[in-house]
Amino acid sequence: MLQTAQRTAKSKTKKPALPHERFLEAFRWMLLARTLEEKLVSLYRGGLITGGVYIGKGQEAVSVACGLFLQKNDIFAPLIRDQAGRAAFGEPLIDVTRTYLGSRQGPMRGRDGNIHRGHPRKNELAMISHLGAMISVTVGALMAKRFRGEKGFIGLSCIGEGGMQTGSFHEGMNIAAVEQVPLVVVATNNHYAYSTPNEREFACHDLVDRAIGYGFEGYSLDGTDLAACLDVIGSAVKRARAGRPPQLVVASVLRLSGHGEHDDASYVTDEIKREPFARDCLKVTEQTIVDLKLVDSETLAGWRRHAAAQVDEAISTAQKEAPPEGDKEDWCAISTRSLVDSLE
Amino acid sequence: MSITYLEAIREAQAKLLRDNEDVFIYGQDVGGTFGGAFKATKGLAKEFPGRVLNTPISEDAMVGTAIGAAMHGMRPIVEMQFADFSSTALNQILNNAGTHYWRTDVPIPITVRLPSGGTKGSGPFHSQSMESIYAHYPGLIVMTPATVEDAYTMLIEAVAIDDPVIYCEHKYLYYHLKAEKLPTEGLPTGKARIAREGRDLTVATYSAMLHEALAVAEQLASEGFETEVVDLRSVKPLDTNTVLASVARTGRLLCVGESFPWGSATAEIIARVTAEGFHLLDAAPQRLNAKDTPIPYHPNLWSAHRPNTKEIARKARALLRE
Numbered sequence: 001m002l003q004t005a006q007r008t009a010k011s012k013t014k015k016p017a018l019p020h021e022r023f024l025e026a027f028r029w030m031l032l033a034r035t036l037e038e039k040l041v042s043l044y045r046g047g048l049i050t051g052g053v054y055i056g057k058g059q060e061a062v063s064v065a066c067g068l069f070l071q072k073n074d075i076f077a078p079l080i081r082d083q084a085g086r087a088a089f090g091e092p093l094i095d096v097t098r099t100y101l102g103s104r105q106g107p108m109r110g111r112d113g114n115i116h117r118g119h120p121r122k123n124e125l126a127m128i129s130h131l132g133a134m135i136s137v138t139v140g141a142l143m144a145k146r147f148r149g150e151k152g153f154i155g156l157s158c159i160g161e162g163g164m165q166t167g168s169f170h171e172g173m174n175i176a177a178v179e180q181v182p183l184v185v186v187a188t189n190n191h192y193a194y195s196t197p198n199e200r201e202f203a204c205h206d207l208v209d210r211a212i213g214y215g216f217e218g219y220s221l222d223g224t225d226l227a228a229c230l231d232v233i234g235s236a237v238k239r240a241r242a243g244r245p246p247q248l249v250v251a252s253v254l255r256l257s258g259h260g261e262h263d264d265a266s267y268v269t270d271e272i273k274r275e276p277f278a279r280d281c282l283k284v285t286e287q288t289i290v291d292l293k294l295v296d297s298e299t300l301a302g303w304r305r306h307a308a309a310q311v312d313e314a315i316s317t318a319q320k321e322a323p324p325e326g327d328k329e330d331w332c333a334i335s336t337r338s339l340v341d342s343l344e
Numbered sequence: 345m346s347i348t349y350l351e352a353i354r355e356a357q358a359k360l361l362r363d364n365e366d367v368f369i370y371g372q373d374v375g376g377t378f379g380g381a382f383k384a385t386k387g388l389a390k391e392f393p394g395r396v397l398n399t400p401i402s403e404d405a406m407v408g409t410a411i412g413a414a415m416h417g418m419r420p421i422v423e424m425q426f427a428d429f430s431s432t433a434l435n436q437i438l439n440n441a442g443t444h445y446w447r448t449d450v451p452i453p454i455t456v457r458l459p460s461g462g463t464k465g466s467g468p469f470h471s472q473s474m475e476s477i478y479a480h481y482p483g484l485i486v487m488t489p490a491t492v493e494d495a496y497t498m499l500i501e502a503v504a505i506d507d508p509v510i511y512c513e514h515k516y517l518y519y520h521l522k523a524e525k526l527p528t529e530g531l532p533t534g535k536a537r538i539a540r541e542g543r544d545l546t547v548a549t550y551s552a553m554l555h556e557a558l559a560v561a562e563q564l565a566s567e568g569f570e571t572e573v574v575d576l577r578s579v580k581p582l583d584t585n586t587v588l589a590s591v592a593r594t595g596r597l598l599c600v601g602e603s604f605p606w607g608s609a610t611a612e613i614i615a616r617v618t619a620e621g622f623h624l625l626d627a628a629p630q631r632l633n634a635k636d637t638p639i640p641y642h643p644n645l646w647s648a649h650r651p652n653t654k655e656i657a658r659k660a661r662a663l664l665r666e
């Protein structure tokens with residue numbers, strides 16, 4: 001992945017030489033995601049959020065690359081740690097804060113929380129908790145588009161290395177290749193599934209080797225290197241759009257938080273924290289911006305202020321909104337009213 | 345001319361494919377020249393190229409794929425090779441399809457066909473009736489057609505419904521039931537049907553057990569008892585009102601279902617009738633289900649495991665004596 005970054009850098013002759021043409025744009029989404037999630041964590045610590053808070057700290061570079069190259073008619077199936085990608089795909093911040101803060105105006109209306117939100121009508125699938133299940137759902141959405149004669153669309157489905165060990169994931173990958181849908185699966189190996197380290201998750205040499213077994217094309221990358229993320233995931237998206245077989249990208253990072261904010265992650269070893277993939281991608285990106293003098297420090301500070309202001313506004317708006325109420329809720333799990341099974 | 349329950353299912357699918365280009369069929373061995381383990385899709389792949397698709401043995405992914413397709417405008421019909429194997433798709437059906445409308449306001453119009461119920465020699469893994477499990481979870485409609493006519497019209501209705509439908513088709517009825525012709529319209533789902541009128545006892549049942557119950561009613565008639573038989577047609581929604589109205593006439597209720605007894609549809613009917621119509625009952629309501637063991641292979645054991653005419657008649661007589 002270092003090679004790809006260098007190749008991109010070399011091919012640019014203009015100054016300042018961007019490591020990738022969408023590098024700064026991507027950085028701003030990462031910054032927004034980090035700012036938002038830090039704020040959500042402090043609200044959680046203050047007892048203002050019910051349920052869990054699951055953040056993507058350390059995974060923003062991979063995630064933003066997942067959202068950034070998708071168009072409106074593409075299908076995006078984000079997972080637990082994809083705040084950056086969701087934002088880049090077009091999910092409004094207010095929907096995040098409404099969901100976490102339990103506003104009845106949020107997309108889930110208090111019926112589901114945190115990362116389980118989505119906008120199926122806007123092509124952002126609403127994950128269920130059960131890991132692995134959303135791969136085949138993405139495949140089905142792509143088949144529908146093909147059946148209906150749409151052109152030029154792709155789907156991108158995210159997964160962790162933990163979720164990769166489910167039967168559902170395996171079935172989903174296999175059926176994606178059988179159906180030859182234009183799919184990119186981005187697997188982020190953050191080296192822990194909750195508290196379980198890689199060696200108790202799988203025993204193969206390298207997860208990307210599975211690509212060939214499924215009939216996917218496989219690529220690996222250092223998920224702390226934003227330019228590599230943009231290059232490798234961007235290229236996978238392009239290949240899928242061009243009609244190549246389904247694409248698997250495996251990114252290596254370390255989860256820089258607990259599994260959720262209830263978790264102190266004391267099981268993460270000091271040794272692994274010294275690995276190159278344990279770097280904080282946001283800091284690495286910022287350092288690159290400074291080193292290459294891509295923008296001046298004033299501009300950077302301005303971006304930071306802007307992100308904070310957006311987050312504050314989304315939070316204060318959601319906080320003012322009414323929560324759902326049990327006695328006013330429409331307790332109906334199907335859309336066909338005439339077929340509701342009434343128990344009275 | 346006569347048409348079987350199985351042919352009705354095939355004809356319904358042919359009509360659905362013909363009338364609506366958003367319909368496709370997805371399942372193991374349904375395509376090609378084969379047409380499914382029971383031939384419920386025979387000839388359809390040829391007649392509708394690209395729309396009757398064989399899948400890998402991946403029940404989870406079959407349903408997951410159907411969910412994604414339904415979310416984006418399609419009307420998939422998933423054929424499980426046997427109802428029993430839908431257990432490996434429970435997650436997608438219960439947690440994904442069943443929750444989606446509630447969570448996101450976007451309904452999932454999939455139809456999952458389950459070749460259900462026991463036949464001789466089929467054993468523990470090719471005989472199950474899973475309607476009670478599916479009915480237990482929110483967000484699903486569970487159809488249990490007992491006649492050729494219902495097999496046809498309810499499958500057409502299932503695909504038209506915007507919500508996920510579990511369509512339990514009984515394998516024993518596939519070849520044993522025949523009708524003169526296919527109907528042009530049927531009772532809507534959610535409405536039970538009085539299959540036989542009577543004033544001494546109500547038997548509420550569905551699917552293949554309807555025919556066992558009707559046979560028992562015939563026997564009891566020769567003994568001077570008039571049995572009213574209610575065909576529930578769907579277990580969710582459950583037409584409690586029709587059962588209550590029948591119990592108001594008879595004062596006695598026996599519920600018969602082929603699924604395992606614990607928490608079954610029969611238990612649900614009794615709970616509702618007892619709560620709503622306690623005053624209508626002249627005797628404690630009774631139920632009969634399969635035994636609480638896995639389903640045996642040997643015909644001698646199998647026929648004793650499932651509710652059969654002898655057992656139904658015994659229960660009915662005991663109830664009539666009370």
Ligand SMILES: Cc1ncc(C[n+]2csc(CCOP(=O)(O)OP(=O)(O)O)c2C)c(N)n1
Nearest residue numbers: 080129130131160161162163190192193194
């Ligand atoms: C099928 C399933 N089993 C268990 C869980 C509970 N669970 C939620 S997240 C998680 C760890 C997931 O690890 P990974 O897929 O690597 O993603 P990460 O949390 O590391 O981003 C577990 C075990 C679940 N959501 N789904």
